[in-house]
Amino acid sequence: xxxxxxxxxxxxxxxxxxxxxxxxxxxxxxxxxxxxxxxxxxxxxxxxxxxxxxxxxxxxxxxxxxxxxxxxxxxxxxxxxxxxxxxxxxxxxxxxxxxxxxxxxxxxxxxxxxxxxxxxxxxxxxxxxxxxxxxxxxxxxxxxxxxxxxxxxxxxxxxxxxxxxxxxxxxxxxxxxxxxxxxxxxxxxxxxxxxxxxxxxxxxxxxxxxxxxxxxxxxxxxxxxxxxxxxxxxxxxxxxxxxxxxxxxxxxxxxxxxxxxxxxxxxxxxxxxxxxxxxxxxxxxxxxxxxxxxxxxxxxxxxxxxxxxxxxxxxxxxxxxxxxxxxxxxxxxxxxxxxxxxxxxxxxxxxxxxxxxxxxxxxxxxxxxxxxxxxxxxxxxxxxxxxxxxxxxxxxxxxxxxxxxxxxxxxxxxxxxxxxxxxxxxxxxxxxxxxxxxxxxxxxxxxxxxxxxxxxxxxxxxxxxxxxxxxxxxxxxxxxxxxxxxxxxxxxxxxxxxxxxxxxxxxxxxxxxxxxxxxxxxxxxxxxxxxxxxxxxxxxxxxxxxxxxxxxxxxxxxxxxxxxxxxxxxxxxxxxxxxxxxxxxxxxxxxxxxxxxxxxxxxxxxxxxxxxxxxxxxxxxxxxxxxxxxxxxxxxxxxxxxxxxxxxxxxxxxxxxxxxxxxxxxxxxxxxxxxxxxxxxxxxxxxxxxxxxxxxxxxxxxxxxxxxxxxxxxxxxxxxxxxxxxxxxxxxxxxxxxxxxxxxxxxxxxxxx
Amino acid sequence: xxxxxxxxxxxxxxxxxxxxxxxxxxxxxxxxxxxxxxxxxxxxxxxxxxxxxxxxxxxxxxxxxxxxxxxxxxxxxxxxx
Numbered sequence: 001x002x003x004x005x006x007x008x009x010x011x012x013x014x015x016x017x018x019x020x021x022x023x024x025x026x027x028x029x030x031x032x033x034x035x036x037x038x039x040x041x042x043x044x045x046x047x048x049x050x051x052x053x054x055x056x057x058x059x060x061x062x063x064x065x066x067x068x069x070x071x072x073x074x075x076x077x078x079x080x081x082x083x084x085x086x087x088x089x090x091x092x093x094x095x096x097x098x099x100x101x102x103x104x105x106x107x108x109x110x111x112x113x114x115x116x117x118x119x120x121x122x123x124x125x126x127x128x129x130x131x132x133x134x135x136x137x138x139x140x141x142x143x144x145x146x147x148x149x150x151x152x153x154x155x156x157x158x159x160x161x162x163x164x165x166x167x168x169x170x171x172x173x174x175x176x177x178x179x180x181x182x183x184x185x186x187x188x189x190x191x192x193x194x195x196x197x198x199x200x201x202x203x204x205x206x207x208x209x210x211x212x213x214x215x216x217x218x219x220x221x222x223x224x225x226x227x228x229x230x231x232x233x234x235x236x237x238x239x240x241x242x243x244x245x246x247x248x249x250x251x252x253x254x255x256x257x258x259x260x261x262x263x264x265x266x267x268x269x270x271x272x273x274x275x276x277x278x279x280x281x282x283x284x285x286x287x288x289x290x291x292x293x294x295x296x297x298x299x300x301x302x303x304x305x306x307x308x309x310x311x312x313x314x315x316x317x318x319x320x321x322x323x324x325x326x327x328x329x330x331x332x333x334x335x336x337x338x339x340x341x342x343x344x345x346x347x348x349x350x351x352x353x354x355x356x357x358x359x360x361x362x363x364x365x366x367x368x369x370x371x372x373x374x375x376x377x378x379x380x381x382x383x384x385x386x387x388x389x390x391x392x393x394x395x396x397x398x399x400x401x402x403x404x405x406x407x408x409x410x411x412x413x414x415x416x417x418x419x420x421x422x423x424x425x426x427x428x429x430x431x432x433x434x435x436x437x438x439x440x441x442x443x444x445x446x447x448x449x450x451x452x453x454x455x456x457x458x459x460x461x462x463x464x465x466x467x468x469x470x471x472x473x474x475x476x477x478x479x480x481x482x483x484x485x486x487x488x489x490x491x492x493x494x495x496x497x498x499x500x501x502x503x504x505x506x507x508x509x510x511x512x513x514x515x516x517x518x519x520x521x522x523x524x525x526x527x528x529x530x531x532x533x534x535x536x537x538x539x540x541x542x543x544x545x546x547x548x549x550x551x552x553x554x555x556x557x558x559x560x561x562x563x564x565x566x567x568x569x570x571x572x573x574x575x576x577x578x579x580x581x582x583x584x585x586x587x588x589x590x591x592x593x594x595x596x597x598x599x600x601x602x603x604x605x606x607x608x609x610x611x612x613x614x615x616x617x618x619x620x621x622x623x624x625x626x627x628x629x630x631x632x633x634x635x636x637x638x639x640x641x642x643x644x645x646x647x648x649x650x651x652x653x654x655x656x657x658x659x660x661x662x663x664x665x666x667x668x669x670x671x672x673x674x675x676x677x678x679x680x681x682x683x684x685x686x687x688x689x690x691x692x693x694x695x696x697x698x699x700x701x702x703x704x705x706x707x708x709x710x711x712x713x714x715x716x717x718x719x720x721x722x723x724x725x726x727x728x729x730x731x732x733x734x735x736x737x738x739x740x741x742x743x744x745x746x747x748x749x750x751x752x753x
Numbered sequence: 754x755x756x757x758x759x760x761x762x763x764x765x766x767x768x769x770x771x772x773x774x775x776x777x778x779x780x781x782x783x784x785x786x787x788x789x790x791x792x793x794x795x796x797x798x799x800x801x802x803x804x805x806x807x808x809x810x811x812x813x814x815x816x817x818x819x820x821x822x823x824x825x826x827x828x829x830x831x832x833x834x
Contacts, residue, residue, distance in 0.1 A: 083800075162801075165765045178829055179762035207834075264834020339829030370834040416758055416826035417808035457831055459812055521834050602813045704809075714834055 010495045010707055013644045017486050017506065018258070027258040030214030030230030031289045038216065039068055039117040041278050041288035042124035043271070044131050045298060046106035046113055049140035049364040049672025050155065053104055053113065053133060060130040061116055066123030069281035070131070071274065072114045073103035077246035084240065091335035097244045099333055099367045100273050106135070107155055107332030108364050109673045110297030112270075117278040117286045140364040140672035144306050144327045147173040147361045155332060155362040173362040175334035178342055180415065181355040188321025188353030192312025196389050200382035201738040202721070203665035204304040204329065207371045208656065208684045211260025212295045217275030218285040223247070225276050228255045232262040232480055233519030234511050237269055244273040252276075255510040256480040263656070264370030265300050267519045296677035300369020301666060303328040303336040305378035307345070311386045317394055317401045321353040322346050326379065328360060331367040336360045337375030340455070343415040344718075345379035347453045348424055348610065349405040354414060364672050370521060372653060373454040373714035377660065377721050381739065384450035384722030389735060398449040398726075399432045399612075423636025423700035424451065424610035430696055431612040436632040445618045445629055446730025452611035452635070452718030456711035457522035458603030462515025463532035465493060465540050467595035471582025473497065473504040475533055478514030479525045481506075483713050484645035488526045489533045491641050492707060496537035498564030499581055515600050523711020526641055527702075528603035534706050539597030544584050547591045552576045605704015609711060611635035613654065613719035617727035624747035626662055626728055631720075632694040638702040638710030646712050651693040653716020659685045660717075661724035665740050755783060755823040759794070760802060763827075766794035780804065780814040783825070802827035 021027040058070040079097035101112045114131050118124035139153045146152060152173055161168040163177040189195060215229035225247070231237045234254040242249045259266065271288040278286045290299070305328045312321040324345050328336035338358040346354055391398040406424045413419055431437055431449065441447055464476040475493050479485060490504040497504075508514075517529060541561045548566035549556045558572045564581055568574040588595050616630040633650040640646040663683040667676045676682045701708030721739060729736045732746060734753040754774040759767045767773060773790075777783030788795040798804075804814040805826040811817060819825070 163762055177762065181761045262834075267834070340831055343829060343831075372834040374834055415828055417805050417810075417824075417828075420808065455810070455831055457810070457812075522831065604809055604811065606810070 005707070008495060009491050009501050010639065010641050011643060012501070013642060014487065014501045016484060017490065018481065029211055029260055030257045033216045033228040033257065034287065035216060035218060035285040038285040038287055039119060039278070039282060040121040040124050041115055041117045041275055041286045042121060042128055043112045043274065043294070044114040044128045045294070046102065046109060046111040048106055048135055048137050049109045049142070050138040050153065051106050051135040052138065053102060053106060054136055055134045056114060057132040058114065061127040064123065064127040064130055066119035067116055067127045068119070068284060069117045069278045070114060071277045071281060073101045075277055076101060076244060076273070079243060091333070093243045095333035095335065095367070096240055096268065100244055100270060108366050110294070110366060111332070112274065112298065115274040115278055117282050117284070141173060142363055142365070142668055142672050144304070144329060144361050144363070147363050148327070155364060159334070159362065175330055175360040175362060178339055178358040179356065180342055182414070183353030185321055185323060185353050185355045189312045191314065191320040193315040194313045194390060194393055195310060196386040197310040198386065198737050200307045200309060200385060202305045202378045202381055203739055204301045204365060205660050205664045205666070206296060206301050206682065207263040207265035208659070209261030209263055209265055212290040212292060213266070213271055213299060214289040215272050215275050216285055216287045217272065217279045219276055219280040224251050226253045226255065227272055227276065228257060229272055230257045230259045230266060232259065232266045232482060232521055234480065235478060235516055236267060236519045237272055238511050240269045241272045241276065244269070245276060253510055253512045256508060259480050259482050262482050263372050264374060264521055267370050267521050268300065270299055292679065293677045296682065297674055298366055301331070301366055302371035302374070303330065303368045303378065305329070305341070307378065307382040309382045309386055311390065313390050313394060315394070317390070317396045317404045319349055319351050319405050322351050323355045324382065326356070326358045328358070328375065328378065329363045329365060329368060330360050331365045332362060333367045334360055334362065336368050337370065339375065341375030341379040344376040344453055345383055346414045348407060348451045350407055350411055351414060365666070372656065372717040376454055376718045377657065380450070380452060380718050381721040381725065384719065385725055385737060388448065388722070388726040388729070399428050399437070402451055403428050420607065421700055421703060422608055422610060423698045426698045426700055427610055427612040427634050427636055430634050430698055431614060434614065434632055434634070434696065436614045436630055436694060441616060442629070444731060445616050446727040446732070448615040448617065448723045448726030448730065450613050450719040450722035450726060452613065452715050454523060454609050454715040454718060456527065456606045456609055457524045458528045458606045459518040459522065459524055460602045461517045461529040461532040462600040463529060463536045463598070464515070465533065465536040465597040467540060467581060467585045467588070469585055469588065471503065471580065471585045473499060475504060475506040476509050476514055477506065477529055477533065478509060478511070478517035479520045479529050480508055482520050483649060484642060485520070485525045485529065487645060488530060488641040492530050492533050493537050495707070496534050497540065497581060498561070515598070523609065523713040523715070524603070524606070527606055527705055527709045527711050530641070530709055531603050531705060532599045532601055535599030535601065536597040539599060540595055543595055543597065544579070544581065547584060548579045605702065607638055607702030607704055607710040609636055609715035611715045611719050613723035615720070615723040615727040617724060617731050619728055619731040619746060621750060624743035624750065626741055626746065628658055628691060628724065630691050631658070632696065633716060634696040634698060635712065635715055636698040636700050636710065637712045638705065639699055639708035640697045641707065641709060643697060646697055647695045649712045650695040650716045654693045654720050655685050655690060657717045657720025658690065658724055661721045661739055661741055663740050663742055754821060755819050755825055757783070757787070757825045760827050763794055763797050766797060767791050777819055779819055780817045783819055798827050803830045
């Protein structure tokens with residue numbers, strides 16, 4: 001894109017199109033849909049973290065009042081192993097199916113064992129109590145160390161480690177190993193004047209979306225099925241559910257509802273195949289809604305991680321060598337985000353000598369799911385903590401230390417490719433000049449700095465642009481709007497077509513109406529689906545120019561699109577009044593038919609996102625409680641299409657990262673039962689816990705997008721963990737290396753200091 | 754010839770080579786050459802890694818042309834939330 005683009009509507013802050021529906025309660029979420037004759041479904045979940053299922057008896061439940069159907073694992077086909085397509089690194093279909101409903105073995109407390117559909121939820125719940133399951137309990141594996149111990153109980157007796165130099169000869173809980181490296185590690189450490197070597201640990205945390213998983217499934221007598229559900233990707237729900245049920249993809253229509261948060265956690269399926277199988281058996285539509293407790297016990301958390309880090313620095317602060325051994329919990333099935341973690345851990349810096357080892361490890365916890373920038377927050381918590389400690393020990397300003405090592409355009413990322421234009425240096429310079437950083441700290445307050453990074457991705461997207469007969473515009477897309485994408489799509493369509501934002505309406509359509517689009521995730525929608533919307537709008541412009549040229553009896557290259565209308569090119573001798581979109585739409589029926597533009601693409605040119613966060617924190621030396629006194633999030637957005645939404649992403653990511661740093665964790669009993677499965681005991685930050693999160697958008701345009709867009713949804717959660725921990729460490733006077741920094745942990749550190 | 758950077762953890766499948774210089778005008782011909790020389794490496798790359806051509810991660814490389822001076826990397830597949 002040109003850096004000197006003169007935008008008319010992009011970069012403005014119009015009212016969000018979904019705002020009125022959401023504040024008035026008219027918006028329909030996953031649980032808000034109903035159909036005539038609909039049954040209510042409920043799930044029987046494992047009371048054990050690890051056990052063999054010896055038998056399941058459902059007769060009594062099936063005979064209970066109001067019950068119309070019961071399903072167990074035996075009602076589902078065996079699904080062959082195979083990678084889940086869709087570009088989300090989403091794992092394996094067989095594991096997905098095994099997670100939806102247990103077969104032979106339960107792998108975590110809360111694993112689905114059976115499901116019931118009845119005329120009321122009370123009847124369904126009562127029937128669950130009548131299902132008799134005989135278990136043979138097995139020892140639970142609840143930590144990385146326990147899982148990797150030589151004598152560890154096996155969660156999957158057939159799991160052979162992949163990624164080893166020689167094929168594994170015996171099963172283990174280590175699903176895969178990934179290694180990266182370059183240069184001469186030991187020579188790099190030999191050069192170092194300072195070596196920081198520590199173990200950093202982060203807990204299992206949940207995405208914490210407010211809306212629980214919910215769906216309605218209806219199986220037709222013609223084997224055509226419909227699902228209404230809250231999801232980040234209707235097409236992914238379609239392919240996953242079809243695979244779990246052994247049905248053709250084309251037999252299933254998925255209608256995405258409004259979504260009350262996802263953050264990566266709604267990129268897979270849990271209830272959807274159960275609802276459809278219950279519907280098939282009962283002949284009635286079935287609604288299923290998780291309780292909050294079920295959300296915690298059975299849906300994807302983010303991986304706990306242990307990272308052993310060693311970084312060497314010269315006296316002037318240059319990184320001479322770096323080494324990381326990273327173990328991530330996958331939960332009960334393979335598929336933690338340790339791969340991206342290994343690529344992120346040193347991504348912000350130029351490092352000639354490094355070695356990284358990543359391990360994907362099974363434990364008896366729910367199967368890990370994506371959570372904003374999967375794998376990156378854990379990784380950069382370690383690196384950015386070490387950078388902070390190095391700055392302190394070397395007597396170098398922490399931003400200056402990062403500037404001395406920061407990657408720039410043309411540098412090779414540690415994972416291989418060269419960076420194009422990136423905004424890390426601009427973010428660091430903005431942070432150094434920010435009033436938050438230049439003002440004096442209050443007494444006792446610690447100040448932390450940290451860098452964040454995420455790749456951002458492209459993937460497949462489709463869009464249609466329909467011009468209505470009065471010149472208003474309808475955009476049809478297939479990506480559920482979780483972060484303001486309807487407003488962004490409308491702005492990009494309006495900018496391209498030269499029409500007012502208010503004349504564009506964006507519809508998130510179902511899988512039979514919209515063209516295929518990958519999931520809303522990976523910070524890809526404003527970038528990739530936006531690109532499709534721009535292309536579809538350009539398709540409209542081409543059609544308008546063609547029609548106007550015909551009308552004026554001239555060639556197409558004699559006309560141009562300007563300010564929302566077709567004009568004769570300057571100097572072209574044509575007697576013509578410019579034809580606006582409204583003019584052409586009004587005559588469309590007499591000029592070849594409706595104006596409909598479309599585009600489908602696999603987007604290339606995604607631009608990585610960097611951020612810098614500043615945090616001021618005060619530790620109560622008597623109680624260990626931490627108060628976040630000030631927080632600033634600075635991030636390169638490429639181009640902020642709707643700045644308020646970008647600021648919202650920065651603020652939301654900061655708040656989730658602060659929660660991850662300070663309070664959030666799964667607390668397990670020795671038997672593997674989560675003991676804090678509710679928002680009273682699993683404490684996410686609320687407004688009264690937080691200062692106003694200040695934001696600053698940096699715009700280093702991404703040349704891979706027509707308007708310079710990078711993704712912005714994920715990078716914001718990466719830096720806060722270390723920014724908070726560094727501030728707390730400074731305030732407490734002791735280096736904190738294990739999250740969360742809850743009062744007991746901080747007190748313990750203070751006592752030991 | 755295009756430079757193919759062999760992922761660190763798969764170099765044992767390429768006799769320890771960090772970089773291979775391969776002749777191929779497109780993704781398909783390049784991978785065919787790789788398959789002939791190091792079949793286990795080619796299989797692992799196709800199964801487990803994302804294809805990166807001249808710095809760009811390509812989700813659908815099947816129809817991609819490769820220039821004589823192209824640099825190719827293979828990365829762990831990316832997810833996203």
